[in-house]
Amino acid sequence: xxxxxxxxxxxxxxxxxxxxxxxxxxxxxxxxxxxxxxxxxxxxxxxxxxxxxxxxxxxxxxxxxxxxxxxxxxxxxxxxxxxxxxxxxxxxxxxxxxxxxxxxxxxxxxxxxxxxxxxxxxxxxxxxxxxxxxxxxxxxxxxxxxxxxxxxxxxxxxxxxxxxxxxxxxxxxxxxxxxxxxxxxxxxxxxxxxxxxxxxxxxxxxxxxxxxxxxxxxxxxxxxxxxxxxxxxxxxxxxxxxxxxxxxxxxxxxxxxxxxxxxxxxxxxxxxxxxxxxxxxxxxxxxxxxxxxxxxxxxxxxxxxxxxxxxxxxxxxxxxxxxxxxxxxxxxxxxxxxxxxxxxxxxxxxxxxxxxxxxxxxxxxxxxxxxxxxxxxxxxxxxxxxxxxxxxxxxxxxxxxxxxxxxxxxxxxxxxxxxxxxxxxxxxxxxxxxxx
Numbered sequence: 001x002x003x004x005x006x007x008x009x010x011x012x013x014x015x016x017x018x019x020x021x022x023x024x025x026x027x028x029x030x031x032x033x034x035x036x037x038x039x040x041x042x043x044x045x046x047x048x049x050x051x052x053x054x055x056x057x058x059x060x061x062x063x064x065x066x067x068x069x070x071x072x073x074x075x076x077x078x079x080x081x082x083x084x085x086x087x088x089x090x091x092x093x094x095x096x097x098x099x100x101x102x103x104x105x106x107x108x109x110x111x112x113x114x115x116x117x118x119x120x121x122x123x124x125x126x127x128x129x130x131x132x133x134x135x136x137x138x139x140x141x142x143x144x145x146x147x148x149x150x151x152x153x154x155x156x157x158x159x160x161x162x163x164x165x166x167x168x169x170x171x172x173x174x175x176x177x178x179x180x181x182x183x184x185x186x187x188x189x190x191x192x193x194x195x196x197x198x199x200x201x202x203x204x205x206x207x208x209x210x211x212x213x214x215x216x217x218x219x220x221x222x223x224x225x226x227x228x229x230x231x232x233x234x235x236x237x238x239x240x241x242x243x244x245x246x247x248x249x250x251x252x253x254x255x256x257x258x259x260x261x262x263x264x265x266x267x268x269x270x271x272x273x274x275x276x277x278x279x280x281x282x283x284x285x286x287x288x289x290x291x292x293x294x295x296x297x298x299x300x301x302x303x304x305x306x307x308x309x310x311x312x313x314x315x316x317x318x319x320x321x322x323x324x325x326x327x328x329x330x331x332x333x334x335x336x337x338x339x340x341x342x343x344x345x346x347x348x349x350x351x352x353x354x355x356x357x358x359x360x361x362x363x364x365x366x367x368x369x370x371x372x373x374x375x376x377x378x379x380x381x382x383x384x385x386x387x388x389x390x391x392x393x394x395x396x397x398x399x400x401x402x403x404x405x406x407x408x409x410x411x412x413x414x415x416x417x418x419x420x421x422x423x424x425x426x427x428x429x430x431x432x433x434x435x436x
Contacts, residue, residue: 317380319380320353
């Protein structure tokens with residue numbers, strides 16, 4: 001009788017050999033075998049077929065739900081000042097009347113029901129179902145064929161992709177202890193391939209150089225893996241506990257990352273001096289910073305904190321945009337912890353992302369840090385096809401500052417004054433939607 005343990009050992013040896021040849025060696029030399037590309041092409045064809053089948057199912061069955069967008073209120077483009085000018089332009093003289101109160105009442109009710117800030121922290125809704133049970137409505141009961149494909153997809157994601165990715169993550173985490181930059185590149189490439197990540201880098205001639213600062217929009221902790229696939233960075237952040245703390249302590253042993261204690265983060269001078277000391281050394285890796293300070297849902301770019309732009313040196317902007325058809329990359333930290341988020345990510349179809357390296361930027365002579373930060377943010381939003389939001393991502397957790405409320409009140413007063421006031425407000429950002 002054949003020994004079952006011998007058979008299991010032989011299968012394990014074959015598995016390790018395949019893993020070594022198809023994952024480790026190509027990752028060490030930055031090569032691609034094209035397997036992920038073929039997988040993505042097959043997945044695109046399956047999703048397109050599922051979309052057509054769902055559209056046909058809606059015609060045959062009126063009970064099939066129609067996915068709703070994130071927002072429940074349709075808003076036209078333009079600022080409040082422009083809309084007020086249009087309203088007054090239809091009246092003789094264009095002066096303020098009591099009827100204008102209803103316009104402000106309408107805007108206030110829209111803010112209470114569906115504010116723009118909260119929308120940036122909810123998962124991006126798709127126009128069609130991507131065969132994941134956690135996105136949009138579930139359409140798996142439309143037909144038997146679609147149900148079978150959905151069931152096969154569940155098996156592939158949880159029984160094949162998830163164990164494969166888990167083994168890749170655990171099997172090579174010790175590599176970074178004996179190699180430096182080469183080990184980091186190999187490690188991050190293994191992580192990316194374990195996530196079935198297809199990354200398209202554009203304008204690689206603008207890649208960040210040593211002694212500089214790389215700033216990018218922030219959607220997920222995986223942003224670090226995506227960017228570090230192409231070159232090594234020095235990370236900056238607060239010291240964490242739990243799983244994140246273990247990863248941070250492991251990383252700092254082989255690379256000069258800059259971690260701060262919570263008490264140090266409150267001291268702006270301490271943080272600025274340590275970062276400036278790092279940047280002034282041209283032999284050190286470029287610093288990677290996410291100036292938004294929180295994860296945004298892959299549709300917008302929110303206000304950049306000015307601290308990163310007070311350090312000096314060259315800024316290398318990077319725009320990151322994920323393809324939501326293959327899975328939701330956004331980390332909603334208020335809803336999921338790190339372990340739950342990684343589980344969701346490792347059981348999605350794939351990670352498909354575009355990365356644009358923008359030309360390096362430096363601070364102009366008569367430009368302060370806030371203006372410089374806004375200029376860099378606008379460039380990233382334009383390149384990545386993201387919405388340029390003027391509001392602070394900190395509104396996700398904190399109450400609205402009185403200074404922001406006062407700015408809105410001043411804008412209201414200027415519009416009410418008459419034709420002389422609104423003409424200077426054409427470029428004023430739209431009303432901050434608040435739920436307070």
